Amino acid sequence: MTDIIIHCLVALLIPPLLLGVIAKTKAAFAGRVGAPYLQPYYDLYKLLRKGSVFSETTTWVFRAGPIVTLAATLIAALLVPLGRHASPISFSGDMILFAYLFGLSRFFTTIAALDTGSSFEGMGAAREVTFSCLTEPTLFFALITLARMSKSLNLSTILTHPSPTAWLADGASMLLLAAALFITLLAENSRIPFDDPNTHLELTMIHEVMVLDHSGPAFGIILYGAALKLFVLGAVFINVALPIATGNALADWGIFIVAMLGLAMTIGVVESVMARLRLVRIPQLLVGATILSAFAMLLVLR
């Protein structure tokens, strides 16, 4: 019971902090002081109290987009295990629901973008669906590999199964999986090298350009939903890449939160040292990630 409460609290409260850590890391690289760590929380608070501007072309779809996206991501956050503890909702086959919830949220984000009738947002939506389509097989190769290792169809079991012993036994496979999942994490969350979350009016944009027209509380919901998605996919990555379990429940939670903050720093470092890829190169990297995870599956077959 305590674990469920901690799970919900961590999943609800930590995500914006990740954005703060990423921004701080990038500021440090650029030699700036940077916004405070808690800046995303201030932003959310501010947005929830702001008025909204709606385009006259939009319909209810535009308003429903952010809501459905957040609801689907919240359910996904309840399915993924955090800090070596089973998730609050866990059943056999939940990994497929997990993957498809992101499909649902993508469907609504993109139709909300198309609802504005702006060609910028149409462009962003087209890129979003195209690139996500290429990351989907990666996720499933990874899930099959992990399922085979743990002999389970349950997301909680397969993600808490990796351990230092598993890394020693199937090191190569785990390394490939971690790499593929990290690329998926960056691509799905529109981070550099796939997309630059800081610019707003460049044509190579994916996520930010889709939400150009949202304002006020709706934009707050989108910002929070994006942070939550980063958190959820980050948790999947951390479960595979850093499978440290002490046996002490509280210590595990502490390790998990530190690891998530470390992941946010890593993303900040990646964003600071890399340039965004040219748009035509992105599919190549994504297919590359799929092949990495297919390799991982091949290696556990031995």
Add this chain to the structure above:
Amino acid sequence: MTISHDPTLYLLTAATMLALSGLPGLFFRSPASGQRAAAFTAVIASLLGVFAIITLLEGTPGADWQIDWPLPFGPAIFSVDQLSTIFLLPLFLVTGCVSVYSLAYWPAREQPGARKLTLFLGLFAAAMVVVVLARSSVLFLMAWEVMALAAYFLLTTDMQSSEIQRASTVYLITTHTGTMALLVMFSLLRGATGTFAFPPAHTLSQAVPFATIIIVAALLGFGSKAGLMPLHFWLPGAHANAPSHVSAMMSGLMLKMGVYGILRTLSFFEALPVWLGWLLLLLGVWSAVNGIALATGQRDLKRLLAYSSIENIGIVFIGIGLALIGIQTRSPYLVVCGFSGAFIHIINHALFKSLLFMGSGVLIHGTGSREIDRMGGLARRMPLTSTLFLIGALAICGLPPLNGFVGELFLYIGAIMDGINSPLPLAALVAPILALVGGLAVITFVKLYGIIFLGSPRSDSASLCHEAPALMTGPMVVLAGSCLIAGMAPSLLVRLVTPVVESYGNVAKSVMQQVTSQVPVLPLTIANCMLIILGLGIGALYLWRLRKLPLAFGSTWVCGYPAPTPRMQYTGTSFSESMVNLLGSLVAPYRRKPAMDGVILPQKARFIYEVSETVLDQVLTPIFLWIGSAFSYIRRLQHGQLHIYMLYIFITLFVLMLWSH
């Protein structure tokens, strides 16, 4: 046998009512009252059919009906079993909805050819019922031909356009080539069993002469009807050009008759060859991936839906292939998940594809065009239709909480369990492929829904659109409601297919239970409810904030540009362009770019972009043209002189008599 409570009798009565439904209309003075009478009869027949199926599912078995007719091919046998119910339930549901819809979509008062349309619509539905009930080959073939020809006459309701003429000719040739394969198959079957009656399930040994040819002929004949690649080429043209409610029946129901034929033929055999499961799986994967890839690039609303039907048939065959592989390798989880996934998807596809085709009928009615890139902004003008279409689009992408997810869930679980258990999990590769297909489906249907219903109108006809009458939206509400209910409570679907999987796949009850316990049926309902409650909760909070805060309305932000026009919006073609480019030769659209060289102010130019049908345009049409010219001398025999024709008949009979003596 108690006549009073016999599902077969109910079904036969329903079929007769459907077949005769259009007949009174031929004698009525006003075609409109004939159409109304036909729709009324069809709805009653559908209700009777659904009642019969419920009776069957409650455990009352249907009697076998044997009618000794004077034909020399043995008696006509009708029977109904578990496998039939999977096909009959959507058949009656969709037929009822379609006949109501046709009252407003093809009103007899305004449209020509309504009498013919009504007559053949009833005949078409009735023939499909008989196809599913027939248990002797001659009866089956007769019903099959009535179905195929009724579809042809429905397709040619409006023979004015050359596009329809071409599509219907291609359809007619294909369906008869398919029937030819079926004739071969049933003749060989007759040779193997000595009777025209269908052999009982699992009785035919694989050692019977020509077993392989029987199976291959069935694959050719039924596969071409199902639209399995590479025999799909007739389908996009036929489905796009038929009246929309006919497309709904062709796509939602007639394709499934091909699937039914293959399943029924396979059930005769005691054991099946090893390669068959893999072949069906490969054909399924090919159809799914290539079908949805071609759908992504389409600009024509109904062609897009037609290609997506090929994709969905592919998914059904992936399920059947997995199950057959499971039978070979003795993996019960593959058998159960494969068959369950395939059967559930058969029902689901009938529901959401009919819904989408009916929706496309509303759009064509309103805008007079099938071109996606000329629509836009219709959600404001037809709010109900747009919501129903959205439900159909979400369902066909297999997204929760709708029914499309349930069938795919079974296939995923089967594939991943293979990944866990099998030493060489080749079947597990289905999971990432299905994920890719799902991703492409999201591209396709976001494009379809977004470009048609959202943004601002791209043409005058789109801006003058209005909501459809209740006779059209009513049946769509029924179908969309079924999609939602089946998605929220998947246990209904699972209960429907469980007895079929047990009897068809020869699976023991305990095994069935053990495997389905791995599939989250009840948890899915809970998760779906949570999703909806969360969505409503966040929505309520959002609306509460909106009410307290200032609101402003303006035009869409286009980066400061002051005068955006609807033509500056992203089109469907540009939306899918990057994916189409990535798919390379799978789609390979034909592009002709205007030359813009050397002039400061370029002249007017034309840009052509077309996704062509490779198999038909580049392989079959040239072959047929060549055959046509090579055999043109035979046409001299056809000269229109009746007495010479009679001479031909006489000579033929004479030669045959000499030969037989």
